[in-house]
Amino acid sequence: xxxxxxxxxxxxxxxxxxxxxxxxxxxxxxxxxxxxxxxxxxxxxxxxxxxxxxxxxxxxxxxxxxxxxxxxxxxxxxxxxxxxxxxxxxxxxxxxxxxxxxxxxxxxxxxxxxxxxxxxxxxxxxxxxxxxxxxxxxxxxxxxxxxxxxxxxxxxxxxxxxxxxxxxxxxxxxxxxxxxxxxxxxxxxxxxxxxxxxxxxxxxxxxxxxxxxxxxxxxxxxxxxxxxxxxxxxxxxxxxxxx
Amino acid sequence: xxxxxxxxxxxxxxxxxxxxxxxxxxxxxxxxxxxxxxxxxxxxxxxxxxxxxxxxxxxxxxxxxxxxxxxxxxxxxxxxxxxxxxxxxxxxxxxxxxxxxxxxxxxxxxxxxxxxxxxxxxxxxxxxxxxxxxxxxxxxxxxxxxxxxxxxxxxxxxxxxxxxxxxxxxxxxxxxxxxxxxxxxxxxxxxxxxxxxxxxxxxxxxxxxxxxxxxxxxxxxxxxxxxxxxxxxxxxxxxxxxxxxxxxxxxxxxxxxxxxxxxxxxxxxxxxxxxxxxxxxxxxxxxxxxxxxxxxxxxxxxxxxxxxxxxxxxxxxxxxxxxxxxxxxxxxxxxxxxxxxxxxxxxxxxxxxxxxxxxxxxxxxxxxxxxxxxxxxxxxxxxxxxxxxxxxxxxxxxxxxxxxxxxxxxxxxxxxxxxxxxxxxxxxxxxxxxxxxxxxxxxxxxxxxxxxxxxxxxxxxxxxxxxxxxxxxxxxxxxxxxxxxxxxxxxxxxxxxxxxxxxxxxxxxxxxxxxxxxxxxxxxxxxxxxxxxxxxxxxxxxxxxxxxxxxxxxxxxx
Numbered sequence: 057x058x059x060x061x062x063x064x065x066x067x068x069x070x071x072x073x074x075x076x077x078x079x080x081x082x083x084x085x086x087x088x089x090x091x092x093x094x095x096x097x098x099x100x101x102x103x104x105x106x107x108x109x110x111x112x113x114x115x116x117x118x119x120x121x122x123x124x125x126x127x128x129x130x131x132x133x134x135x136x137x138x139x140x141x142x143x144x145x146x147x148x149x150x151x152x153x154x155x156x157x158x159x160x161x162x163x164x165x166x167x168x169x170x171x172x173x174x175x176x177x178x179x180x181x182x183x184x185x186x187x188x189x190x191x192x193x194x195x196x197x198x199x200x201x202x203x204x205x206x207x208x209x210x211x212x213x214x215x216x217x218x219x220x221x222x223x224x225x226x227x228x229x230x231x232x233x234x235x236x237x238x239x240x241x242x243x244x245x246x247x248x249x250x251x252x253x254x255x256x257x258x259x260x261x262x263x264x265x266x267x268x269x270x271x272x273x274x275x276x277x278x279x280x281x282x283x284x285x286x287x288x289x290x291x292x293x294x295x296x297x298x299x
Numbered sequence: 300x301x302x303x304x305x306x307x308x309x310x311x312x313x314x315x316x317x318x319x320x321x322x323x324x325x326x327x328x329x330x331x332x333x334x335x336x337x338x339x340x341x342x343x344x345x346x347x348x349x350x351x352x353x354x355x356x357x358x359x360x361x362x363x364x365x366x367x368x369x370x371x372x373x374x375x376x377x378x379x380x381x382x383x384x385x386x387x388x389x390x391x392x393x394x395x396x397x398x399x400x401x402x403x404x405x406x407x408x409x410x411x412x413x414x415x416x417x418x419x420x421x422x423x424x425x426x427x428x429x430x431x432x433x434x435x436x437x438x439x440x441x442x443x444x445x446x447x448x449x450x451x452x453x454x455x456x457x458x459x460x461x462x463x464x465x466x467x468x469x470x471x472x473x474x475x476x477x478x479x480x481x482x483x484x485x486x487x488x489x490x491x492x493x494x495x496x497x498x499x500x501x502x503x504x505x506x507x508x509x510x511x512x513x514x515x516x517x518x519x520x521x522x523x524x525x526x527x528x529x530x531x532x533x534x535x536x537x538x539x540x541x542x543x544x545x546x547x548x549x550x551x552x553x554x555x556x557x558x559x560x561x562x563x564x565x566x567x568x569x570x571x572x573x574x575x576x577x578x579x580x581x582x583x584x585x586x587x588x589x590x591x592x593x594x595x596x597x598x599x600x601x602x603x604x605x606x607x608x609x610x611x612x613x614x615x616x617x618x619x620x621x622x623x624x625x626x627x628x629x630x631x632x633x634x635x636x637x638x639x640x641x642x643x644x645x646x647x648x649x650x651x652x653x654x655x656x657x658x659x660x661x662x663x664x665x666x667x668x669x670x671x672x673x674x675x676x677x678x679x680x681x682x683x684x685x686x687x688x689x690x691x692x693x694x695x696x697x698x699x700x701x702x703x704x705x706x707x708x709x710x711x712x713x714x715x716x717x718x719x720x721x722x723x724x725x726x727x728x729x730x731x732x733x734x735x736x737x738x739x740x741x742x743x744x745x746x747x748x749x750x751x752x753x754x755x756x757x758x759x760x761x762x763x764x765x766x767x768x769x770x771x772x773x774x775x776x777x778x779x780x781x782x783x784x785x786x787x788x789x790x791x792x793x794x795x796x797x798x799x800x801x802x803x804x805x806x807x808x809x810x811x812x813x814x815x816x817x818x819x820x821x822x823x824x825x826x827x828x829x830x831x832x833x834x835x836x837x838x839x840x841x842x843x844x845x846x847x848x849x850x851x852x853x854x855x856x857x
Contacts, residue, residue, distance in 0.1 A: 061704070061707070062641035062642070063641070063770070064639055064770035064771050066700065066704075067639065067700065067701065067704060067770075067771050068693060068697040068700055068701065069771055070770070070771055079696060079699065079700070082703075095703065096703050096704075109383065110378070110382075110383070110534065112378075112379060112380070112381070112382050113382040113383045113384055113387070116382050116384050116387035117382075117384055117387070144695060145694055145695065145698075146695070146698070146699065147695040147696040147698070147699050168389065168394065169394050169395070169396050170394060170396075170406075170407075170408045170409075171392055171393055171394045171395065171396065171397065171407045171408020171409065171412055172396060172397050172398075172399045172405075172406055172407035172408055173396050173397075173398055173399070174398075174399055174400070174404055175398050175399060175400035175404070175740065175742075176400075179396075211695075214694070214695070218692075218694060240689055240694075241686070244682065244685040244686060244689060245385075245386050245682050245685075246386075247685070248385075248681040248682045248684075248685045248702070249384070249385060249386030249387075249681075249682060253681065253702075254681065256699075256702075256703055257681060257702050257703050257704075257705040257706070258643075258645075258703075258705065258706050259647060259680075259681050259705065259706075260645065260647055260648070261383075262382070262383030262384060262526075262528075263383060263524070263526035263527065263528075263648075264383045264524070264526050264528070264534045264535065265524070265534075265535075266524070266526075267524025267525055267526050268524070268525045268526060268527065268648040268649065269525070270648075271486060271487075271488040271489060271525060271648050271649050272488070272489050272492070273489035273492060273493065273642050273643075273644060274489065274642040274643055275489065275643075275645075276643065276645070280645075283643060283706070
């Protein structure tokens with residue numbers, strides 16, 4: 057399988073209606089972790105840079121890896137449904153997974169708010185519980201039902217949820233699009249706050265007090281990861297002087 | 300000669316940059332800060348220590364006024380309190396719930412609301428453009444919005460003065476009132492360079508800057524290290540906010556900045572004379588006497604406080620006899636379009652604000668809407684990028700694929716001037732918060748001119764990326780900034796304050812923040828908020844106020 061990321065053929069909108077590129081064709085992560093262990097920067101582990109970060113930043117970032125919060129806010133049944141929902145939303149279908157729902161749970165257990173609430177919506181924490189009920193209703197009714205149906209069924213529900221097309225039951229009392237915006241915001245924040253996700257996308261991460269020096273097109277700091285765009289081993293080995 | 304001096308001149312009447320410690324990042328002078336007693340009548344009590352309140356406090360303290368600032372949030376220590384991390388920075392935003400309604404509700408919090416000493420400038424990107432002369436007379440010129448009771452000329456000297464204090468770095472500016480900046484433009488990162496080339500190919504002029512980030516020697520303010528976390532609070536102290544540009548000098552001249560104090564009421568007698576404010580600190584209610592009060596809480600909290608301060612002389616709130624408080628609140632349409640390129644651009648490096656254009660700022664009769672928009676480069680970090688990708692309609696494996704592609708993208712944003720409308724307003728909701736104060740409700744609905752402006756701006760961004768040869772584009776619709784809500788005007792029937800910032804019907808209550816702006820242009824508002832406060836301080840110092848004053852307030856203005 058050849059990857060040429062200078063071209064854009066791999067991007068969803070450029071695939072001419074073809075199915076999603078299979079991420080399992082991507083290089084396996086060789087250093088550190090990424091969610092599901094695939095990525096574009098197989099020899100880059102941002103956590104190896106933690107020694108260059110300031111202390112308050114290091115504490116905040118490392119806690120996400122080392123201290124995953126226990127479930128406190130959601131019930132076990134809600135967690136089963138919402139955990140499956142977060143996995144689908146973020147395509148986390150195998151280990152290692154970033155424990156997205158654990159961070160969402162901790163946020164709402166601590167009563168943290170975002171600074172606004174839509175006039176026609178309940179508080180965000182309540183919206184999460186209603187979404188759990190609504191997903192289960194859409195999947196057949198029982199608590200936890202969403203997690204038990206097959207992936208095609210879940211995909212159909214997710215598709216309807218994202219386009220605001222869920223109806224009846226809970227969804228009759230909830231603005232579906234706003235509920236989508238509330239829960240995706242929390243889930244995306246939890247996922248892309250995690251250094252494993254930074255490894256996957258090649259994000260340089262915290263840079264105080266060191267800063268960044270090589271800002272130009274195509275330039276990288278010495279410690280930044282190389283993108284795996286040369287899967288042909290013959291030139292690659294030559295280029296890296298590994299002969 | 301001007302070029303020889305570039306970057307080497309410190310402001311004459313603000314020592315903040317020199318007062319900062321060369322290597323420590325916390326703010327000097329807090330340990331020996333003056334403390335006023337509650338029954339000590341201060342000359343000016345400032346509510347809110349952001350762009351407006353910070354500058355006003357510094358100016359008045361330097362002029363010998365006894366100034367006390369009450370700030371709802373903490374007194375930040377950039378080294379200890381801020382992190383180089385998106386999700387870890389939630390505490391720097393105003394997270395108390397505001398109810399948002401209308402047909403096009405505005406998301407509040409991290410996008411537009413700060414708290415703590417330094418205010419929203421702690422997390423603004425750093426763009427500091429001036430308003431254009433046309434912004435002050437959109438009714439006369441374009442038949443939309445309203446005219447200000449002051450003109451660009453009233454602010455011009457203050458623009459130059461505040462730009463030197465921040466200091467602003469950028470190329471010579473060709474738009475609006477052409478001017479140059481005290482510091483040279485910063486280096487341009489790869490992502491912004493891509494955008495700039497695209498703009499040139501599309502026939503659009505862009506310039507580097509203007510940003511309130513030191514680029515060279517400036518007292519003890521360090522140079523920018525291009526770490527990219529401007530929106531999470533500048534740990535370096537390179538990016539300007541009142542915390543580093545005005546607070547050190549204010550403390551040095553005897554101002555007290557009392558943090559973690561939520562003002563809940565302005566206390567005034569029936570004649571319109573305020574006597575002080577009631578505030579909550581550590582769960583306890585306190586009263587601070589004051590001869591005059593400046594409300595600097597920004598477009599949501601300033602109207603909220605005035606509305607909540609009803610009394611015998613003000614049954615509907617202070618300054619609200621004409622039902623104007625909270626109205627004409629504005630946001631800017633801020634769509635962003637990302638373009639994809641073959642090379643690694645790593646847009647997380649360098650400040651998110653780099654290169655901008657005001658070529659489309661004014662009304663163009665060939666377009667189907669009045670007024671215009673500006674174009675700026677912007678660089679979302681991973682969580683911001685995820686919101687962008689999701690907004691373009693991708694989730695699951697497609698979302699992850701676009702996210703993995705992060706380092707190949709550059710982002711352009713527009714700021715569309717949306718028009719002031721009376722029904723876009725702040726009101727008090729039925730629920731109360733932890734201070735016993737009614738929650739705010741903020742309704743917002745776009746008008747047809749707004750929609751056309753945003754659509755045209757978005758198309759222009761797409762065209763730039765097409766000219767630049769982008770391989771793919773992704774689009775997000777969003778808002779930015781807040782202004783209006785206590786607008787400046789000519790009478791209590793059309794405004795909350797007069798040209799001298801004094802609230803109609805009061806003797807000694809002023810508003811000095813973004814809420815007084817009658818229009819917003821398509822400029823980021825921070826610089827102009829500071830400039831308005833600077834002008835008000837000058838008026839107060841010269842006693843050039845619209846009416847005669849009696850009693851305690853007259854003593855204060857001496």
